[in-house]
Amino acid sequence: MLAVFNTQDERMHKTIKSPIAPLYSLSNVVMFEGLVEGVLSCLADQLDKRFAGTGLTFDLGEWLQYFAFDVMGTMSFSKRYGFLESGEDVEGMLEAISKFMETAAPMTQITWLDPLLYKNKIVHSLRRTPGMTILGFVFKTIRQRLESPVTIIDQSNDDSKPEKDFLARFLEIQKANPEIPPCWYGYAYRNLWSEVRDLPYLDACVQESLRIHPPFALPLERVVPRGGVTVLGRYLPEGTMVGGNPYVVNRHESTFGANAEDWVPERWLSGDKGHKKKLEQSLLTIQIIDPKALEVENGFFLKQRGFYCKIDKRSQ
Numbered sequence: 001m002l003a004v005f006n007t008q009d010e011r012m013h014k015t016i017k018s019p020i021a022p023l024y025s026l027s028n029v030v031m032f033e034g035l036v037e038g039v040l041s042c043l044a045d046q047l048d049k050r051f052a053g054t055g056l057t058f059d060l061g062e063w064l065q066y067f068a069f070d071v072m073g074t075m076s077f078s079k080r081y082g083f084l085e086s087g088e089d090v091e092g093m094l095e096a097i098s099k100f101m102e103t104a105a106p107m108t109q110i111t112w113l114d115p116l117l118y119k120n121k122i123v124h125s126l127r128r129t130p131g132m133t134i135l136g137f138v139f140k141t142i143r144q145r146l147e148s149p150v151t152i153i154d155q156s157n158d159d160s161k162p163e164k165d166f167l168a169r170f171l172e173i174q175k176a177n178p179e180i181p182p183c184w185y186g187y188a189y190r191n192l193w194s195e196v197r198d199l200p201y202l203d204a205c206v207q208e209s210l211r212i213h214p215p216f217a218l219p220l221e222r223v224v225p226r227g228g229v230t231v232l233g234r235y236l237p238e239g240t241m242v243g244g245n246p247y248v249v250n251r252h253e254s255t256f257g258a259n260a261e262d263w264v265p266e267r268w269l270s271g272d273k274g275h276k277k278k279l280e281q282s283l284l285t286i287q288i289i290d291p292k293a294l295e296v297e298n299g300f301f302l303k304q305r306g307f308y309c310k311i312d313k314r315s316q
Contacts, residue, residue: 219243
């Protein structure tokens with residue numbers, strides 16, 4: 001079945017992508033700030049309630065995973081999966097995905113395992129897949145939405161509505177009294193995209209994190225296009241499967257320096273624009289020039305910046 005991620009026909013890819021691409025543009029993703037803010041507040045509340053002043057320790061990475069899943073649930077369905085409220089893996093979603101990756105990773109390198117372990121009808125009928133729990137949540141939410149349609153994004157400037165919420169009134173007060181907001185900046189939790197978009201050192205930290213810790217340390221396969229291509233003097237005919245391991249590529253010393261194994265955010269801030277562009281184009285974690293990656297990219301960076309700014313303000 002052809003989909004936006006697996007089709008090799010550029011015309012077909014454009015046909016499939018065109019109707020949904022506007023939904024993932026940066027301007028539209030920013031419209032979901034209010035939804036992401038709700039998840040950020042939930043995270044802060046849960047950490048305060050469970051750990052603040054208790055002397056207890058917790059795995060921040062685990063809670064960031066809960067946060068990421070609840071953000072995607074909220075942006076997709078305006079409803080959290082429930083990871084943050086429960087403080088645990090909801091219905092084994094994360095465990096199922098982890099187990100799936102344990103089998104999927106070897107199959108990408110040992111291809112003959114695929115028909116035995118994954119595309120095997122008998123095994124498939126007996127084994128619970130990671131998508132079952134997630135799809136169950138999706139179908140349940142869709143049914144609820146069909147039975148009781150709601151407007152996800154509140155148009156706070158719509159005067160036809162009988163009552164405006166607190167946020168709408170708060171923004172109106174700020175607009176009417178521009179001299180007041182600067183007094184609140186040190187205490188506000190909310191970070192609009194317009195406020196956090198120009199933070200070069202934060203950007204450098206995010207880029208360096210992606211470089212050192214790519215989510216997939218496996219070759220990201222691509223297919224050589226029509227006419228073939230010559231790479232380092234070697235001709236590769238069209239249809240050839242090629243790929244590079246992000247963990248290896250992102251540690252290329254000739255590109256990232258002799259300290260490529262070390263955490264050095266400053267590497268993204270030194271040198272001229274040409275140097276930074278070279279680093280960005282060499283970063284294999286998220287391929288900036290790949291149109292298929294742009295949808296993921298916008299939501300990812302919006303979520304990352306908002307989270308780090310909120311945590312930083314609370315820590316102060």
